[in-house]
Amino acid sequence: MRPDTDSPGTDSPGTGAARAAVGVPSPRAVYDAALRAPGSPLLARRNGQWRALRVDRWLGPASDADESLLSRCRGPALDVGCGPGRLAAALAARGITVLGIDIAPFAVVLARQSGASALCRDVFGPLPGAGRWRETLLVDGNIGIGGDPGRLLRRIALLLAPDGTVLVELDPPGAPTGSYWTRLAVEGLVSAPLRWAGVGVDGIAGLAAVSGFEVAETWQSAGRHFARLLSSTRPSSSCKEP
Known part of the structure; x- marks a missing residue:
């Protein structure tokens, strides 16, 4: 596979990430390399264009925009795709129970070094506290995990308490909602294809409706866009961990 193409080649879609060819690093390995070398930009490819991801923000303290989301957390909270842990650490510092x-x-x-409780787990695998999390955080584009936001939200519904909420960061108004293949690159390393998704402000209501949620509010802070989702079946939800 050429490193400048977004296509997954012969790998089967629907698995979240394509299998890496011999000698081609996995997206996880490239992400790991970017965290180890924060001065080098981490790039992601979409629709033939490379764009820089905000590793500096992930590694820094919680920003004012982050605080607009964290202020809506009472805990216990689950930070999905917590990365280096800035959000989980900020919640822990104010005495809120949180797991990244x-x-x-x-x-x-x-x-963990930042002061957060964190586990190396896949959101679609076994997790502690299923059915008891009051908030689930999907920030920094993590609504795209797995390339199927509807499937991800349905999984989140199994993890939340009946009165729980999803706090999600969205793409700006006018941005498309849908799945795509991407690659990550840093310091000359280009990953195997990765299935991801984007959800724009304009697309969240429809996505929520077909995933068992409703949009309680949307807001923006410092140029970033967020939404708070509630279960559309509360308070009688009885979803259990499969």
């Missing part, structure tokens, strides 16, 4: 999960081992190491 990430599939990248080095990200989990950094999260």
Whole structure:
């Protein structure tokens, strides 16, 4: 596979990430390398264009925009795709019970060093506290995990308490909602294809409706866009961990 194409080649879609060819690093390995070398930009490819991801923001303290979301947390909270743990650490520092999960081992190491409780887990695998989390955080584009936001939200519904909420960061108004293949690149490393998704402000209501949620509010802060989702079946929800 050429490193400048977004196509998954012969790999089967629907698995979240394509299998890496021999000698081609996995997206997880490239992400890990970017966290170990924060001065080098981490790039993601979409529709033939490379754009820089905000590793500096992930590694820094919680920003004012982050605080606009964290202020809506009472806990216990689950930070899905917590990365180096800035959000989980900020919640822990104010006495809120929070757990971060990430599939990248080095990200989990950094999260723990920041003062957060964190586990190296996949959101679609077994997790502690299923059915008892009051908030689930999907920030920094993590609504795209797995390339199927509807499936992700349905999984989140199994993890939340009946009165729980999803706090999600969205793409700006006018941005498309849908799945795509991407690659990550840093310091000359280009990953195997990764299935991801974007959800724009304009697309969240429809997505929520077909995933068992409703939009309670949307807001913006410092140029970033967020939404708070509630279960459309509360308070009688009885979803259990499969």
